Amino acid sequence: MSTDLPAQVTRTREGRPATVLEAIAEALWEEMERDERVFLLGEDIGAYGGAFKVTRGFIDRFGPARVIDTPISEGGFTGAAAGAAHMGLRPVVEMQFMDFISPAYDVLTNYIATSLYRGAGPLPLVVRGPVGGGNRGGPFHSQNVEMAFFHTPGLKIVYPSTPRDAKGLLKSAIRDDNPVIFEEHKGLYRAPYCRELLPRDDYAIPLGKARTALEGEDLTIVTYGLMVHRSLEAAAELAKDRIRAEVIDLRTLLPLDEDAIVASLQKTGKLLVVHEDTRTGGIAGEIAMRVNERAFEWLDGPILRVTAIDAPVPFSGELEDYFLPSVADVVTAGRYLFRY
Amino acid sequence: MSTDLPAQVTRTREGRPATVLEAIAEALWEEMERDERVFLLGEDIGAYGGAFKVTRGFIDRFGPARVIDTPISEGGFTGAAAGAAHMGLRPVVEMQFMDFISPAYDVLTNYIATSLYRGAGPLPLVVRGPVGGGNRGGPFHSQNVEMAFFHTPGLKIVYPSTPRDAKGLLKSAIRDDNPVIFEEHKGLYRAPYCRELLPRDDYAIPLGKARTALEGEDLTIVTYGLMVHRSLEAAAELAKDRIRAEVIDLRTLLPLDEDAIVASLQKTGKLLVVHEDTRTGGIAGEIAMRVNERAFEWLDGPILRVTAIDAPVPFSGELEDYFLPSVADVVTAGRYLFRY
Amino acid sequence: MSGDAVEDLLYQGFQGRLLEESLRRMPPSRRPRAATSIDVRAIVIARAMRQTVDGRGDLCCPGPMSPGPALAFGATPLEFLRHVTRKGTSPASARAGGTSWTDLRRGLIGWDGARGTMTQVLAGAALAFAQRGQDRAALVFERRSAIETGAWHEGMNFAAAQRAPVIVVLAPPPRRGRRDRAEIEGVARGYGVGLLWFGGEPLIDVFESVAGARRRAVAGEGPSLIALAPRTDVDLQASLDAFTEWALAEGDRTGGDLESIERAAAAGVDHALGRIGKEPDPDPEEALAAVRTDTPSIRPWTRMKSPRPDGLAGTAPSGASGVH
Amino acid sequence: MSGDAVEDLLYQGFQGRLLEESLRRMPPSRRPRAATSIDVRAIVIARAMRQTVDGRGDLCCPGPMSPGPALAFGATPLEFLRHVTRKGTSPASARAGGTSWTDLRRGLIGWDGARGTMTQVLAGAALAFAQRGQDRAALVFERRSAIETGAWHEGMNFAAAQRAPVIVVLAPPPRRGRRDRAEIEGVARGYGVGLLWFGGEPLIDVFESVAGARRRAVAGEGPSLIALAPRTDVDLQASLDAFTEWALAEGDRTGGDLESIERAAAAGVDHALGRIGKEPDPDPEEALAAVRTDTPSIRPWTRMKSPRPDGLAGTAPSGASGVH
């Protein structure tokens, strides 16, 4: 039976480990099977299967009414998705690259995020797509988009770091009654080090809850997405100096799980925020404010951050590597903070 | 001679105090007189004189080629302004309400902000318009837009609080070789308490430099825009309890004058950030991070903030008053921080 | 046109006219900022759509032309006044008010933001109808200026590409110096959608044309664009009067019937005007909570948890409910 | 068409063809992500504009159709390769590369982001030309899909409303299932702009038509839209061959002249291919600084000032240039 299915949705059925891309494809497939209100919109997601082939074969199973190839008009089809959501459907919008969510910025922040508030009821809608650098994509195919939306009341923002989380969080996002921005780091899509055997049951991971990726006593590293893996590498490096870092994977950025951050900080007394996104106006700031408001006296050192440089993402490999935060940067900052 | 001029640009010539609106109109007028490369684009800014009448009479003096009535297409005419800037002109774009800058979000963040970086040279362009609540304008005519752009490398953001600053900063913005977002609080446009005699000479106020609006020893209040006035009221209230608050008016939000913030904090040891914009992801976070990075050990208490509630701006007066930060809120937080 | 529809149109036409007059008389401070002029053609267009009140009928965005179409979709004058005067008995009215008035069960969806957005949204709603094979269509009133926005083009293009059962009205006037008929004709041709152009024709003809466009849309023949040519207030009044005369001449209605409809309509408006002043104001805590469906109740700015390790706040200033 | 133009077109046509072939042969890891196919019609269109190299000529956005129009605007094969392979000798190429290649003095402006944006930007540039009464025009190559974006409509509408001297090319192919000719014709009619439709006509005719459109644009008669009908690679090659034959037949060129042009063109491409591998990589500190004109030099993430009051950092970890 599963021989009829697109390969990228069969890993769990076959008892084989899944990549992040396969986990996402499985979540979409299973939710479309489970709930006929779920449908997909995006550029070339049908016959072509999407730029990253997440939806390869979906149109054969679900037909062109549920796998809709749209014109190149991110604002238009995101607005249309909102209309369909008002009428009880549960659209999942794919941005070919999340960088192209910008033309939908107006409708997302002004119309969609305010819908419930304005009395138009719940608006279940997911906008998902690939983000992140390290792929030599240049300034328009490498961005992280969380901070464009983090300031907007009414939205949720999810950014998974593992196959298990990607599948469970995407299912929760689709079932959520609020609009959710779902970021998928393209560096994790097919990363060999990031394959996992997923639960066979229909599991979902609640939005708004962080995960302790590594327990430690000396220092808290708060991070998400690809940087969880970089931070774990750094933690292994720090462990050689007997510095025990705790790594918190936020999973959901909005709402922010401040309880988890505060609890970890109250244990370690030191806080380092690591994000791939650029520095000024990054999420580290909000985390710093929350910690000041709730746990200032537990701080045994300054809140610090390791981030990308304040510039557009460079095209050349040399520049991009310099631009992005590295494991060595996290180790340097971790050591500094530990000795503070 | 000045009888031929539109009334809103004659205050300084006549030796009379100017409102913020008049100061802005004077800046535009004088820059257009001084430099023929400066021209204006916006919805109904010509014959109609603009929704707030900032440009009333400009078209008679400068003609329709330099005071351009645009279609309702904020993205389109902002993109066109960029093209004109490439060719050596200095466009000043008016958003009828700054809330409608959202359809220009894509071109501003992806095209305009990255122009110099991508090798297309300087891009001198100002986008200005009314922001802010308290006018019963509801969710789409009351927003503050700084945080939509604060995270974008390449832009500058200016938000004046007085007629003198408004004029001097707008002149600097027009003369600056970078794209500048210029926010004008509509609650200050014609506020009677906010009239000033302006210098007769052609003065400009440098971007990126904060101003000490009030000196104090006990507590630093960092703020900008209309909230400078609310904070000064609060400081007067606090002074009755012998709490001497220092009020720093940021004037430019991007680049952030972290030196001024740090210097004041090093004097007072306590920091309260006040912004009218909503709470989560507001500018207070970045300020908290910068202070942690540069002056953590000087903190004698947590960095706190007084802001609007995390919601769209309400339409009803009762709700809007509740939503916005008030003088009483600043006083409460100031007392709390003083006694901490 | 059924007798029911004629009756409704007369009633709603009279109410619309009275509401508009009463708004013009309101003091500027209470007068709603949103445009409220009534073009009776809009009521007719809205009434020509099929409406039921169980959330399964057509969907209409009255746009800045409300209240006309809202009345046609079953709204009462009191509800209308609540929204434009931001009263709290409907939380949405206090929060967004005016033309953002939304009641999906009744098929009303409002908006007071960027031009063009609602064409996108209603195109998507129509898509949902078509996907389920329902006998439902969507109707959106935009101002003529919407055609200047990219948002509108993206919505219209999407609707056309999907053959979504949506009817898009462009209401006058065109803005200063804009090309008019040629631009709209070019667009209709470009997107391959039907175009109806309404000037001063009898309202009954407007009604039948819209009903036809709706039938075609629901049959999968794609969207229609309706352009309303500008008319003076006097002309609009005259067209309602002409319709009244037509109703008298064509049907079995008497002058007495008409007077009774007009009296009933006026009573509804009078009642609403009397009541609206007494309506309570909204409660902030409740009204501002609905930002996310699972939002915890609003936590105002100074009411954060204590930043002190011992859980105790600094001495709370007297009289301040502030920090605790 | 002047003899100079014919000569240039032959040279650039040959170079374009060779560059395209060499890119196809590059290993995937070095092959530029951006589309690089050459439609010789694009070279002809670009060459038909007036160009000078002092920043006072026409402005051209080659769009995803480069390198053709870039060559016509005076770019060398080496410059082209630098950009598509992200080399550092031009900082912009390393930072944004590919089709974001910009050199305003030469009249080239590149972009590899959202469809539609460059129609807005070139409309604004054209407006600047018109305001100064200059004999300059702007030319932008968009893919056909740009017409689907609201951004493009806003740009085109602005250009039409301002009668800006801009020529907008929509290059094939239209995307799957899109309406084609009718949509473009509708749009041209709607915005009231001229439309040129190029299929397989001789390149000389394309040249003359574009030159005419440019004259009209500069005379204030408004923008033109050019649609290129899809052609196969074979057809495109054939049209270059036909042009070569025409040049032979019409002018006083001999077969020897042509061979010499072709040899020179090939030598330029060979030289570029040989050089490009030896070009240095960019220097990060320098290349990343240009974010604002007054940007202080880049301060990497861990190199913040000490957060300690005494100005001393914690013990710097050995080997790390990090915190200081």
Ligand SMILES: Cc1ncc(C[n+]2csc(CCOP(=O)(O)OP(=O)(O)O)c2C)c(N)n1
């Ligand atoms: C995208 C967008 N930009 C700006 C506005 C602000 N705005 C509201 S009404 C208006 C003028 C509208 O002109 P028009 O539609 O011709 O006239 P109306 O009859 O609606 O006043 C503008 C610019 C808006 N609603 N949407």
Ligand SMILES: Cc1ncc(C[n+]2csc(CCOP(=O)(O)OP(=O)(O)O)c2C)c(N)n1
């Ligand atoms: C606004 C926008 N959204 C998405 C993209 C990403 N994108 C790049 S090429 C492409 C497909 C373009 O199709 P088409 O223009 O027909 O073909 P091509 O350019 O490949 O010849 C898309 C969606 C983009 N460049 N701009």
Ligand SMILES: [Mg+2]
């Ligand atoms: Mg970012």
Ligand SMILES: [Mg+2]
């Ligand atoms: Mg805000």
